[in-house]
Amino acid sequence: MARSYDVVIVGAGPAGLMAARVAGENGLAVALLERKGAVADIRRSCATMFAIEDGYYFGERMYFNEDTRRFIFPVTGFSLPYDGPYKNFYAWHLYTADAGHMIRIGNYEANRAQGPQGRLSVTYSKQHLLQSLLADAERAGVRVCTGANVVDLRTGSGTNRVITAEGQSFEGTFVIAADGINSRITRLLGLNRRRTFYGTLQGMSYYMTGLDLPFPEAINYPMLFHKTTQYPVMIWIEPSPYAEDEFWVYCGGPSHPAIDYQAELDRCIAESPFKKWFPKPVIRKRQAHVGNIWSPVPAVVSRNVLIAGDAGWTVEAECTGAMMSGLKAANAVTEAVRDGRLDDTGVQSYSAWWRRHFADSMDHTEFLRILTSAAVGEDAAAYLNKLVTETLPCSLNPYTLLESVNAAIMGNTGRIQKERPDIFRMLQQAGSLSLSAQMKRFTLSGFPNA
Ligand SMILES: Cc1cc2nc3c(=O)[nH]c(=O)nc-3n(C[C@H](O)[C@H](O)[C@H](O)COP(=O)(O)OP(=O)(O)OC[C@H]3O[C@@H](n4cnc5c(N)ncnc54)[C@H](O)[C@@H]3O)c2cc1C
Structure with a gap:
């Protein structure tokens, strides 16, 4: 009983x-x-x-x-x-795939100089x-x-x-x-x-030592792309709370049968333009996730x-x-x-x-629009991100995280139209699509548990 x-x-x-x-x-x-x-x-x-x-x-x-x-x-x-361990972090730096340009979100040096008052948040x-x-x-x-x-x-x-x-x-x-x-x-x-089912996200993460980062107390975000599908492959590196010299290194994005995120993460560490950040890489712990977007x-x-x-x-x-x-x-x-x-x-x-x-307080479609805004492919992402040269205000709110980046890019529409009419047309087309249409590629390769 x-x-x-x-x-x-x-x-x-x-x-x-x-x-x-x-x-x-x-x-x-x-x-x-x-x-x-x-x-x-x-x-x-x-x-x-x-x-x-x-x-x-x-x-x-x-x-x-x-x-x-x-x-x-x-x-x-x-x-x-x-009463557990924690680390402060002070800015969020978004890098183009060639490592040639960095968008500064939050002023690392100025925030760091203020100590806890200037931090974005803590990892714990x-x-x-x-x-x-x-x-x-x-x-x-x-x-x-x-x-x-x-x-x-x-x-x-x-x-x-x-x-x-x-x-x-x-x-x-x-x-x-x-x-x-x-x-x-x-x-x-x-x-x-x-x-509504919008697709599936998945990823791999390592707790690692042996890194040498230019901005160790920041979120370091190289924006890579999968070679054949051109799906965004998000890399996220941040201070780990567990040890002084340890970092959390993540790689993930939309699920697609052709993408092996562990292989992408290993490629980033061993072969990408970011490999200099990993001079003596040691993996201490592995984790993974798969999650449906509803x-x-x-x-x-x-x-x-x-x-x-x-x-x-x-x-x-x-x-x-x-x-x-x-x-x-x-x-x-x-x-x-x-x-x-x-x-x-x-x-x-x-x-x-x-x-x-x-x-009523959080519109999930805003979050998904931000997710799809990265799906422009490597060439367009590199061109668009290089247009952003000023330091942007930072928010960690995932619903508004990339808003300031998108606004800074869209402040350059005249220039985009002139220099890259192909990218301009692509942005126009994406802007006229419904959210479901924008997410369609993700949805098709996802696996709902309906
Ligand atoms: C890559 C990534 C980065 C993230 N970063 C952050 C971050 O920086 N800060 C933050 O606050 N959040 C972050 N999150 C989100 C955060 O992890 C989750 O929002 C949070 O853990 C949700 O808590 P929960 O209790 O609802 O679910 P979960 O933490 O998922 O817990 C669910 C529990 O239910 C158990 N369970 C599942 N099915 C069954 C079953 N059938 N029977 C019995 N038990 C079951 C699971 O084993 C698990 O222990 C991140 C998530 C991901 C994927």
């Missing part, structure tokens, strides 16, 4: 762990199911920037306070202790954060089951049954689906059929299931958005249980919060 819980939480990433901690501390009976053998064993690529410090994001202005060693979320109204240890959330959840009496791969969900009146591949069954008055970007729960609920879920609460974090969003809620939504989902369940309103109406506070802070 399955044991019954107030809430069964699927997935122990930042969203699920935060939900478990809060629901446990609020006195609910909670089971947290995680398919990995160890919660803090991070295998999925993540840049672990504290995202973001430079403005409102998901309606929040989160930041790291290095004096109190706390991550602070003043709008949502909570903070978390963090996600492992440390997850471990500390897990310890809090366990202290609060949460039953944590690792090696529990959820394969089925049976929704019914009054209770939901969650079933694992290992043959275990858990009953919950409510379920919180925090199972990440490729959520099985949203698929089992039939929600993906009501979402429009946000049409409803964030469905049949007593609350969807938190990446599971209901477009690409990424970031660890910060994931934790905020986990906290809000757990508090909504707490209210429902206290009031005895054990159905979707009892957790309406979560739907309302999510609509306001996610769906």
Whole structure:
């Protein structure tokens, strides 16, 4: 006979762990199911920037306070202790594929001279954060089951049954689906059929030593392209929090059968114009990711299931958005249980919060437009990026990240029309296409879990 819980939480990433901690501390009976053998064993690529410090994001202005060693979320109204390692970074430098030109986003030297006040944000240890959330959840009496791969969900009146591949069954008055970007729960609920599928992203990352970077305390972003498909191959190098001389080196982009991102990353290190940045490369740890790009879920609460974090969003809620939504989902369940309103109406506070802070505050199509703006091919990207010579203001907000670059390029339309009418025509054509048409190439080579 399955044991019954107030809430069964699927997935122990930042969203699920935060939900478990809060629901446990609020006195609910909670089971947290995680398919990995160890919660803090991070295998999925993540840049672990504290995202973001430079403005409102998901309606929040989160930041790291290095004096109190706390991550602070003043709008949502909570903070978390963090005594793990971290590194500041001060600018974002975007390089053309030939390494001949760099767009400076944020003034590295001036920002660095200000210390923490001038930084863009910090990179931190996600492992440390997850471990500390897990310890809090366990202290609060949460039953944590690792090696529990959820394969089925049976929704019914009054209770939901969650079933694992290992043959275990858990009953919950409510379920919180925090199972990440490729959520099985949203698929089992039939929600993906009501979402637009835009394609699949994938990538590889290394924690590495033996680098010699011109700007080590910045995000270094060579904008490469795959030789035959001309798909953008994004390289991202940033300071790793784990050791003084260590960096996180990432390579990824849209999924395409012809592209092997590990081979592209190895090529960048060994053969590209950037190879001088890697004089004695040593790989300490490898990670990877594959993620489907969907429009946000049409409803964030469905049949007593609350969807938190990446599971209901477009690409990424970031660890910060994931934790905020986990906290809000757990508090909504707490209210429902206290009031005895054990159905979707009892957790309406979560739907309302999510609509306001996610769906209504962030337009996912803006994010996707930025993603497609890199898909112009190597020749056009090199020409266009070389037009940008001024230092641009920086934002880490992925919804506006490249806005200043695009604006600086479009300030040169007269020149582009004169010098490169072919590129001018291409930009005009792209501008007149719908988002779905622009994403069509990505969508065709993706693999939806509808
Ligand atoms: C390349 C890259 C760079 C990124 N950089 C940043 C960054 O700099 N800063 C930032 O804040 N965010 C970043 N992110 C995004 C961030 O990693 C996610 O937004 C965040 O981890 C989402 O948290 P989550 O709890 O919703 O999902 P996840 O962290 O994905 O956690 C989901 C959990 O559910 C488990 N699970 C999945 N399916 C099942 C199942 N069927 N049964 C049981 N368990 C299951 C998984 O094993 C996992 O532990 C990045 C992501 C990528 C891919």
